[in-house]
Amino acid sequence: MSTRPITTREIQLVAYPDGLPAESDFAVVERDLPALRDGQLLVGNRWVSIDPAQRVRMNPAAAGYLPAFALGAVPASWAVGMVLESRLAGFEVGDLVLHNAGWQEHSIVSLAGGRKPRVVVPSGRIREVDFLGPMGxxxxxxxxxxxxxxxxxxxxxxxxxxxxxxxxxxxxxxxxxxxxxxxxxxxxxxxxxxxxxxxxxxxxxxxxxxxxxxxxxxxxxxxxxxxxxxxxxxxxxxxxxxxxxxxxxxxxxxxxxxxxxxxxxxxxxxxxxxxxxxxxxxxxxMYEHRFERSNAYFGGLIDEGGLVSPHTIIEGLDDLAGGFIGMLKGSNVGKAVVRVG
Amino acid sequence: MSTRPITTREIQLVAYPDGLPAESDFAVVERDLPALRDGQLLVGNRWVSIDPAQRVRMNPAAAGYLPAFALGAVPASWAVGMVLESRLAGFEVGDLVLHNAGWQEHSIVSLAGGRKPRVVVPSGRIREVDFLGPMGxxxxxxxxxxxxxxxxxxxxxxxxxxxxxxxxxxxxxxxxxxxxxxxxxxxxxxxxxxxxxxxxxxxxxxxxxxxxxxxxxxxxxxxxxxxxxxxxxxxxxxxxxxxxxxxxxxxxxxxxxxxxxxxxxxxxxxxxxxxxxxxxxxxxxMYEHRFERSNAYFGGLIDEGGLVSPHTIIEGLDDLAGGFIGMLKGSNVGKAVVRVG
Incomplete structure (x- = not known):
C-alpha cells in the first residue's frame, strides 16, 4: 500500500519584480512528481522559509552575488519536511530533514546542488519550526x-x-x-x-x-x-x-x-x-563549522524557556507570495515561515 | 658660543580650502623661537613630509576623523631633523629624529601631543629622507x-x-x-x-x-x-x-x-x-608594534640595492604649498618631501 503522492504544488517565480514584488510575479503550479533516482529523497514539506535575501536573487542582474533564480523555477529556500521515500544512505522514511529545495509541497532532495540536507530532531521544547529559526x-x-x-x-x-x-x-x-x-x-x-x-x-x-x-x-x-x-x-x-x-x-x-x-x-x-x-x-x-555550537547555545536556551522566538506564520502556499511581499514591507515580527503541511 | 636660532619660519594654514587647496590658503610666517621647557627638544628640520591625508584635516567638519587643523597653526606632518638643544632624556644634541611637529624650519618637540619622536640612524645606503618613506x-x-x-x-x-x-x-x-x-x-x-x-x-x-x-x-x-x-x-x-x-x-x-x-x-x-x-x-x-619588522624589511632591501624609492623633492618651505597642491592633483611620483635645511 503506497501513500506516495502523484502530484505536488509549488511556487514558481514567473516574472522578475521591478521594485517591490507583486503577487503576479509568482504562480502556484501543480505538477507531477517524478520517480526518485539513486541518491535522492522525497520529502513532504511541513514548513518553508521566506527570507528577505531571496529578493536579491529575483534580480536577473545580481551578477557576482548568488545566481538569480530562473523564471519558471521554484526559488530555493530552507524547508523542514519528512522523508517519504529514501534512496539516499543515511536518511530513513520518517526522518525530519532541513533542506533548501524550496517553496513547494514536496521536494526531491539530494546531496548535490545547494547545502546538504540535515536530519533534525525536535525534542523537549524545541519545535519543528525552530529549525527554520534559532536552531537553523x-x-x-x-x-x-x-x-x-x-x-x-x-x-x-x-x-x-x-x-x-x-x-x-x-x-x-x-x-x-x-x-x-x-x-x-x-x-x-x-x-x-x-x-x-x-x-x-x-x-x-x-x-x-x-x-x-x-x-x-x-x-x-x-x-x-x-x-x-x-x-x-x-x-x-x-x-x-x-x-x-x-x-x-x-x-x-x-x-x-x-x-x-x-x-x-x-x-x-x-x-x-x-x-x-x-x-x-x-x-x-561560511561559518557552517559553528553550527553545532550555535545549536547547542540556542537549544539550551529554548529548553530552559529563555528564548523569545517570535514567528509570523503564513498558512499555506497560496498565501506565500503575499507573506513574502509583506515581509519585504516590514510588516512581520520574528521569523516568517509558511506552514505547508 | 651659541648657534641657537632666534627666529624660525613656518607654514600656517590660514584658510580652509574649498575643493582643491589654493596657495592663498597657506602663509609662510616668521616668528620668534621660545625658550625650551623641561621635556622639550629643539629640532632643526632637514626634511618635512607632505601627505595626501593632510588634506582631510583641512576640512573643518571632518568630525569623527582626526581633528581639523586650526587656522593660524602649523599643520602637523612627519619631519626629520637634528636635535639642536635637548631638555628631554634620551635625546642628545646631534641626534637625528623623526617627529610630527610639521611644516617648519625648527620644531619644538616633546613626548606629549602626537606620536613620540624617534631617533633614526642613516647608515649604508639608508639616507635621511628614507625615514619619511620606506623606513618611516x-x-x-x-x-x-x-x-x-x-x-x-x-x-x-x-x-x-x-x-x-x-x-x-x-x-x-x-x-x-x-x-x-x-x-x-x-x-x-x-x-x-x-x-x-x-x-x-x-x-x-x-x-x-x-x-x-x-x-x-x-x-x-x-x-x-x-x-x-x-x-x-x-x-x-x-x-x-x-x-x-x-x-x-x-x-x-x-x-x-x-x-x-x-x-x-x-x-x-x-x-x-x-x-x-x-x-x-x-x-x-595602529600597527606601531610592527615598526621594527617593517624597518628591518625595508632596511635590508635598501642595503642590497633592491628597493626603488622614488621621491618628488620640493626645495624649501616657500614652495611647499605648491608642492602639496601638485601632489593632490596627482603630478608627483613617489614620496613627496620638502627639503628644508
Missing part, C-alpha cells in the same frame, strides 16, 4: 555574525537593525546575554516596545520617527562597538558615524537595497580608515 | 596594510591604486616580492610604464583611459584577493566587483574624496555579504 540558519547567522564576524566582547555596545526580524530578534537576545549594551532599530513604535520589553534591548529606535543618521547618535552617545547590519543604506552610514575606534560591522543583509539596483554606499566610509573599522560581509554557510 | 610611516603603512590588514598570501592577486605614490610604490614592490600577482592603477601612461618596468607590477592601468569599473575587470580576469586602496571612490567600487570570495580590502586612504565632502560610497557594497569580503580601515600607528 538564522540562528547560525546571528551567532556567527555576532561572535565570529563582530567579535563581540562583554561590556561593548551593539547596534542591531531589523531588530525584531528573524535574525535580528536572535541577535538582540544573544548580545544582551553576552553582556553587551544593545540598541535596536525597528520600523514601528510597537516593534520598539517589543524589542525592549520582550527581547531585552536597552534602547530601541523607530527609524520612521526621523532620519536614522540623527536618531542613532542621540541614543548611542557613547558610540557603538559592533553593528549587526540587516538593512544597509542610511543605517550603515549612521552606524559608521558613531562607531568607536576599532569597531566592527557585520554585513549580514541590506534589505533597504534589495528592491533597487545600485544603491549608493555610505558617504562616510573614509571614517573606516580614521577609526580602524572593519566591515565584514558574511553568509551563514 | 609610509613604509609601515605599506607593510602593515598588505600583511596585517590585507593578510596577503603567496600566489594571490593584489590590486593597488595610487601605485606610484609614496605608499603605493612600496606596496607594489612588497607584493611582488611576496609572490603576488600585482595590478597597479595610476594616473598616466608614463606612470603605468614606471609601475611595470621599475616597480615590478605585472600589469598597470591608467585610470584616465576610461572608467576604472570597465578597465579593471578587463585586466583582473581572474579576480583580486587583496585591494590596497589609496583612493576610494570608483576604484573601490571597481575592486569590490572583481574581488574573489574571501577577499580583503585595506582601506588606507581615499584621496578621491579628500577635496569634497559626502562622496557616495561604493554602490555594490552588498557584494561584500555575498562574497564574504572584509574591508578594514587602518592608519599606520
Amino acid at each position: 540558519w538564522p540562528g547560525l547567522t546571528a551567532y556567527a555574525g555576532l561572535f565570529d564576524v563582530g567579535e563581540l566582547r562583554p561590556g561593548e555596545t551593539v547596534f542591531v537593525s531589523g531588530a525584531v526580524g528573524g535574525v535580528g530578534s536572535l541577535v538582540v537576545q544573544l548580545a544582551r546575554r553576552a553582556g553587551a549594551r544593545v540598541i535596536a532599530s525597528v520600523g514601528s513604535r510597537e516593534k520598539a516596545r517589543f524589542a525592549v520589553e520582550d527581547l531585552g534591548a536597552h534602547e530601541a529606535i523607530c527609524y520612521r520617527d526621523g532620519d536614522i543618521r540623527d536618531l542613532l547618535p542621540a541614543v548611542a552617545t557613547k558610540g557603538v562597538d559592533v553593528y549587526f547590519d540587516n538593512v544597509g543604506g542610511d543605517h550603515l552610514e549612521a552606524a559608521i558615524s558613531v562607531m568607536r575606534p576599532g569597531g566592527r560591522v557585520a554585513l549580514c543583509g541590506a534589505v533597504s537595497s534589495y528592491n533597487s539596483a545600485g544603491t549608493p554606499g555610505p558617504s562616510n566610509l573614509f571614517l573606516a580608515t580614521a577609526k580602524g573599522l572593519t566591515l565584514r560581509g558574511f553568509l551563514a554557510w | 610611516w609610509p613604509g609601515l603603512t605599506a607593510y602593515a596594510g598588505l600583511f596585517d590588514v590585507g593578510e596577503l598570501r603567496p600566489g594571490e592577486t593584489v590590486f593597488v591604486s595610487g601605485a606610484v605614490g609614496g605608499v603605493g610604490s612600496l606596496v607594489v614592490q612588497l607584493a611582488r616580492r611576496a609572490g603576488a600577482r600585482v595590478i597597479a592603477s595610476v594616473g598616466s601612461r608614463e606612470k603605468a610604464r614606471f609601475a611595470v618596468e621599475d616597480l615590478g607590477a605585472h600589469e598597470a592601468i591608467c585610470y584616465r583611459d576610461g572608467d576604472i569599473r570597465d578597465l579593471l575587470p578587463a585586466v583582473a580576469t581572474k579576480g583580486v584577493d587583496v585591494y590596497f586602496d589609496n583612493v576610494g571612490g570608483d576604484h573601490l567600487e571597481a575592486a569590490i566587483s572583481v574581488m574573489r570570495p574571501g577577499g580583503r580590502v585595506a582601506l588606507c586612504g581615499a584621496v578621491s574624496s579628500y577635496n569634497s565632502a559626502g562622496t557616495p560610497g561604493p554602490s555594490n557594497l552588498f557584494l561584500a555579504t555575498a562574497k564574504g569580503l572584509t574591508l578594514r580601515g587602518f592608519l599606520a600607528w
Whole structure:
C-alpha cells in the first residue's frame, strides 16, 4: 500500500519584480512528481522559509552575488519536511530533514546542488519550526555574525537593525546575554516596545520617527562597538558615524537595497580608515563549522524557556507570495515561515 | 658660543580650502623661537613630509576623523631633523629624529601631543629622507596594510591604486616580492610604464583611459584577493566587483574624496555579504608594534640595492604649498618631501 503522492504544488517565480514584488510575479503550479533516482529523497514539506535575501536573487542582474533564480523555477529556500521515500544512505522514511529545495509541497532532495540536507530532531521544547529559526540558519547567522564576524566582547555596545526580524530578534537576545549594551532599530513604535520589553534591548529606535543618521547618535552617545547590519543604506552610514575606534560591522543583509539596483554606499566610509573599522560581509554557510555550537547555545536556551522566538506564520502556499511581499514591507515580527503541511 | 636660532619660519594654514587647496590658503610666517621647557627638544628640520591625508584635516567638519587643523597653526606632518638643544632624556644634541611637529624650519618637540619622536640612524645606503618613506610611516603603512590588514598570501592577486605614490610604490614592490600577482592603477601612461618596468607590477592601468569599473575587470580576469586602496571612490567600487570570495580590502586612504565632502560610497557594497569580503580601515600607528619588522624589511632591501624609492623633492618651505597642491592633483611620483635645511 503506497501513500506516495502523484502530484505536488509549488511556487514558481514567473516574472522578475521591478521594485517591490507583486503577487503576479509568482504562480502556484501543480505538477507531477517524478520517480526518485539513486541518491535522492522525497520529502513532504511541513514548513518553508521566506527570507528577505531571496529578493536579491529575483534580480536577473545580481551578477557576482548568488545566481538569480530562473523564471519558471521554484526559488530555493530552507524547508523542514519528512522523508517519504529514501534512496539516499543515511536518511530513513520518517526522518525530519532541513533542506533548501524550496517553496513547494514536496521536494526531491539530494546531496548535490545547494547545502546538504540535515536530519533534525525536535525534542523537549524545541519545535519543528525552530529549525527554520534559532536552531537553523538564522540562528547560525546571528551567532556567527555576532561572535565570529563582530567579535563581540562583554561590556561593548551593539547596534542591531531589523531588530525584531528573524535574525535580528536572535541577535538582540544573544548580545544582551553576552553582556553587551544593545540598541535596536525597528520600523514601528510597537516593534520598539517589543524589542525592549520582550527581547531585552536597552534602547530601541523607530527609524520612521526621523532620519536614522540623527536618531542613532542621540541614543548611542557613547558610540557603538559592533553593528549587526540587516538593512544597509542610511543605517550603515549612521552606524559608521558613531562607531568607536576599532569597531566592527557585520554585513549580514541590506534589505533597504534589495528592491533597487545600485544603491549608493555610505558617504562616510573614509571614517573606516580614521577609526580602524572593519566591515565584514558574511553568509551563514561560511561559518557552517559553528553550527553545532550555535545549536547547542540556542537549544539550551529554548529548553530552559529563555528564548523569545517570535514567528509570523503564513498558512499555506497560496498565501506565500503575499507573506513574502509583506515581509519585504516590514510588516512581520520574528521569523516568517509558511506552514505547508 | 651659541648657534641657537632666534627666529624660525613656518607654514600656517590660514584658510580652509574649498575643493582643491589654493596657495592663498597657506602663509609662510616668521616668528620668534621660545625658550625650551623641561621635556622639550629643539629640532632643526632637514626634511618635512607632505601627505595626501593632510588634506582631510583641512576640512573643518571632518568630525569623527582626526581633528581639523586650526587656522593660524602649523599643520602637523612627519619631519626629520637634528636635535639642536635637548631638555628631554634620551635625546642628545646631534641626534637625528623623526617627529610630527610639521611644516617648519625648527620644531619644538616633546613626548606629549602626537606620536613620540624617534631617533633614526642613516647608515649604508639608508639616507635621511628614507625615514619619511620606506623606513618611516609610509613604509609601515605599506607593510602593515598588505600583511596585517590585507593578510596577503603567496600566489594571490593584489590590486593597488595610487601605485606610484609614496605608499603605493612600496606596496607594489612588497607584493611582488611576496609572490603576488600585482595590478597597479595610476594616473598616466608614463606612470603605468614606471609601475611595470621599475616597480615590478605585472600589469598597470591608467585610470584616465576610461572608467576604472570597465578597465579593471578587463585586466583582473581572474579576480583580486587583496585591494590596497589609496583612493576610494570608483576604484573601490571597481575592486569590490572583481574581488574573489574571501577577499580583503585595506582601506588606507581615499584621496578621491579628500577635496569634497559626502562622496557616495561604493554602490555594490552588498557584494561584500555575498562574497564574504572584509574591508578594514587602518592608519599606520595602529600597527606601531610592527615598526621594527617593517624597518628591518625595508632596511635590508635598501642595503642590497633592491628597493626603488622614488621621491618628488620640493626645495624649501616657500614652495611647499605648491608642492602639496601638485601632489593632490596627482603630478608627483613617489614620496613627496620638502627639503628644508
